[in-house]
Amino acid sequence: MNRLHPLSAATYGLQYGLIWLWIPMALVLLLGALVDSISPAWSPLAAPLGFVIGVAYGVAYYYRFEYAITPDTFDVSSGVFARRSREIPYGRIQNVDVRQGVFQRLFGLATLSIETAGGGATEATLNFVSESEATRLQTQIRRRTAEVKNRRGRRREQESSPDDQSESVADRSEHPNDAERTSSDQTIDGTGDPGVPEPTSNRSRELDPESPLASGVGRRRQHRLFDLEAKELLLYSFTSFRPAAAAAVLGLFFIATDTFLELLVVVAQPVGGPESLGEGTTTDYGILTLVSIANGVVIAYVLSVAYTFATYYDFQLGRADDDFVYERGLLQRYSGSIPVEKVQSVTVTANPIQRAIEYAGLWVETAGYGPDSNGGSQSAVPLAKLGRVHRFTENLTGVETPKFQRPPPIARRRYLVRYSLVATVVVAISFGITQVTGLERWYLAAVVFAGVPPAAHLKYVNLGYYVGEDHLVVRRGFWQRRTTVIPYYRIQTVSTRRSIFQRRLGLASLVIDTASSRTLFWTTPTIYDVDLEDARDAHGTGRKRLQSALRQRARDDDLGLDVDFTASSKRSDDFI
Template sequence: MNRLHSLSAVVYAIQYGFFWLWIPIFLLFGLATILEFVSLTWIPVVGALGFAVGVAYGIAYYYRFGYQITDDTFDVASGVIARRSREIPYGRVQNVDIKQGVFHRLFGLAIVSIETAGGGDTEASLNFVSEAEATRLQNEIRTRTAAVKQRRKQAGDHTGDETAATDDATPDSSGVVEPTETTATDSETGPLGPGAGAGDTVPDRDRPFDEPTGPKRRSLFDLEARELLLYSFTSFRPAAVAAVLFVFFLASDTIIEILLAMSQPVGGPEDLGTGTTSSYGIFTIVSFVNGLVITYLLSVAYTFATYYDFQLGRIGDDFVYERGLLQRYSGSVPVEKVQSVTATDNPAQRLIGYAGLWVETAGYGPDSNGGSQSAVPLAQHDRVYGFAENLTGVETPSFERPPPLARRRYLARYSLIAGSIVAVAFGLSMISPLERWYLAVIAFAAVPPAAHLRYVNLGYYVGEDHLVVRRGFWRRRTTIIPYYRIQTVSTRRSIFQRRLGLASVVVDTASSRTFVWAAPTIYDVSLEDGRDVNETSRKRLQSALRKRAAGEAGLSVDFT
């Protein structure tokens, strides 16, 4: 069996050393409270002993960890005391992802993660191997996985149809996929702009000449510098809020002093104990504005670093992507795992005519966002929707909106929210120096536009092969769902919807994103229309399943 990189022994030794360092120390503290002869002066001795045991365990773990590629499985053996041996069949492998942080890139290392079908966790993780070895493993496993899928496809075709072929590869007698002689010419470009469709290949570092090179990589989309900047400045990452709060709790006193100094030129208090009501108000406003600016700038930096040098390509029937500045990711999205495709945009992106595209998958990958993976972070609106149409084969949707009665419902809902804001302001005026609580009634001015914007951004389209659902204003999502991916279609009605004769239709797929976010929902249609959508979807689901069994339905990875 192959071993990990030699630096892994050092990392494991340090990791387990510090872990075992604290175990005898905690035991010593416990025993010192019970036994009089136990002294805390023993801490350096027992700490050093625990660290030494941890180092020895880490080194032993390194030497007891092994992996190898066999004809049918990828084998991993680990464990010092309790041994664990795993044989991962290539037919179950979904993703082989490579991750590199700053430390890994400095030392030429990488983490290889292998995800299997139906698994919520990573099946095997190799910490660490060299970059060349990571690339070799990724290519080799992908090649053998493609060979297994090809044999399955041929077996299915031979039962009903003797024609079986793929665009990029054919298996030889040994079952290993060999590349065909035809590759894309330099003049070919994909629908998303420069670089799409060129006959690019994945470099095979340190590969023996007699090993299979696998299917060729074809570029589909490269995120240009202008698009990266636009995406960074027009999107917001909730993680930035958590980062700001974390820093504030670590250094709250220092940050408060800085905020006081920034608010004093515009009338803020000299300190928190001697201010007036108006100076406190100015301090609050200045602090809030500064918090927003800092959070936004952190979000911009995070997005820029995450999607730097984003590239989307195709290898066989898999989408492959690379991205990241400080942490570099390289992974794949098997087309057979794609459950739905979602185009997203927010008000700022709609204003400049841009949108993004995400694919929702079944299962969690090491780098997936709750079962969702960006295929196009940001591009012009027409290019994104053209990409979605080429991928799914959906016809241009003609959206139907809910009845006007739904807008009245939103007016009532947002009026209740505005009333709650006024009530909270009044309550604060009773227990604080706040006097002009009645200014909170300005919230009612936002009710009509908010209700209208929610209403006009809702829509649905019942196509021949796809159901398209659009919803949301701050982050509008247009989800294209092939009928054969639908798991359940349910009609739901709240108490208020029953009084108005409305209903919502929930379309559930096997996407893991539905565990994090709500399933695609057609909101507030009339009860009759909701039942029609439900019944039509069920019928077309059965028809789509028959077409898929006959090989007539599925997503396309060929965009040239």
């Protein structure tokens, strides 16, 4: 059995020491309120005792934490008083992530996380192992996991009939180029032509020998699929916005409200704001409010740009057998893999600015994927030219170029009424504010009605769906347009949803559910406001093709996705 890095003892000791520091203090304060002989003034004297006990517990936890690689399982034992022993079979391991924070990179340390099938939580975490040990464990676990998958594949081949085997050989002989393509290195410019040299650029450089993308996973040969160039990284940083940045600004405001208010007053003074809080006219405070909102937006945007740049710095994506292998991060370095067998759907994303400059991103949604993903959504291509992303999507999923159907025109009328009601509420709120404050001209808020028709139209034109032979494609959203490709065999349920207003208009929405995780910002793919008969037809077609896809996949034992999505494509670029 192996132990963590010795620095883990100090870390656990400090962590538990700070936690236990407050326990004796709380006990003394509680007993002091109940027993007269115990004075609450003793609580500072009890704090060092709790800290010493916590440090001792943290050191004991370090010595009681052990791990080992066995022929069939990865074993972890932990716990000081209540022992917990886990034997994780390699066949259940889906991903092995290595994460390095700033402190860890300074001391050559790393954190290794192991994810298993069907679990959204981390199965095992090794805090503070050496960087070389993390690479060794990641390499050996991946190699043994691949060996288990290969043994299962050979077992299934042996159980298949001789006719099926001969047919498979015949198929390979008729399409020798396919076999060559999957076993050879591919260029990442989408041409797939081995006779054309790669351009001399950031993409053509060799991977860092220390990188997990170049380290090799046992006998698994790794191929580079995509590198995020400096230009693409900057475009992605400046054209994206992270809602977490706005939450961070609000959090800082509530933590240091007085300091922030004083700063905002100083900033607003040159443009007509009040001299100080408690002084000034209604107009002065109106200017202060507008300036404060503008400053908050700018600060949140700057934080978003910095966060995106640091997160996706030096992003690299490769493949190792049937897994995607990635590495990214500036201050915190992440490396891990995305099992193709866990991919549920593929989504092309683009906001209005990215669409205007003809760029887009490609995300994959996985079932129960690890903690460094966006709740099951993982970026495969953060940002690239629109045409390349289209080809990547088609080659990855095998989907034909979709011919989208839009909802009936009556749906646009529904959005017009909906947004008109929202505008009415805004005007009503403005009127209410003028009744309790000194503000006037509440009717100026009626300008929001000017945005109702374009908002309803943009909502309508950005909706669409396509029922293909092997895939269902759903498009929705204007500010963040998402085009999701869902193989039929990944669909778990297709449900029809009708609100009171939809029933009156003869409309319905179809909710397509897969096993992928959901987050606050990534909702279930939904076909909105289609004609009821069209919804029923799509529902029935999807159910029939789901059963056919499952039977076909059971016969072929096919992943359904091609991890080498950079090969050439003859399909149209008209995807989203």
